[in-house]
Amino acid sequence: MGAIKENQVFVLGFLLLITIALCIVIVIMSGKIYKNFYVKKFSFTGICEGDGTLNVIISNKSLNDMTVTALGISCGLTFYDYMKEYRAQNGIAEGAKVVIPARSSLELHLNVEDCEKEVLTSLTVPPKKLAAYVIDSYGGLCKSKIGAVAKRFQSDYVQAEKQRKEARVLAAKKDKAEQIQARVDDLTVKRLRDEKLSFFEARYLHKHSSAMKK
16 A cells, blocks of 8 residues: 555556556547447449439448438538438339338439539539438438549539630620721721811720731
8 A cells, every 4th residue: 555655647647548548448449439320321323324314222221221311422521412302213102111121221213413503503612522311210310422423523513614714704895896897996986077086086096906917
């Protein structure tokens, strides 16, 4: 006992280290348990078909039937729920449960262009965190990246942004050309009326006439 009292600072420090280590182990183990028994109970596949259809396949990997309350696509913190579309596609009445049997899956079919338009409309940068998601009857959210779909959406966004930029450049050029033509018309009318043109006005008209001849 005397030795313990003499070294109580070291003993307390050692016990504190053991407590911290145990807490870290518990946190790590809890994370693994959650990942294996909750996050991994669903798997997701997203496929863009050549006919313009986006097929999202959600598989129930658990040993229990799972009731789904929402499913669809998420982009960052924005969620697009397509439960209504899934019910319509499978003849499921509003309010009826949507259940994925154990070791089975469901398929959601969407029009790629409509879905893409809905997702990309509000974005100012290419979609980087596109995922399929499902919410079960317990309120648990599971989601996973759908690489093929994300790649297509990103490519289409970049292409659309390029076209928008080109359109803005063309519009600016057209607007400038119209302004120049309007000024030239005004100066031409002024000259036809035998109104005196200033040096800069005459020079402007001459430059425009020379440019048109080239």
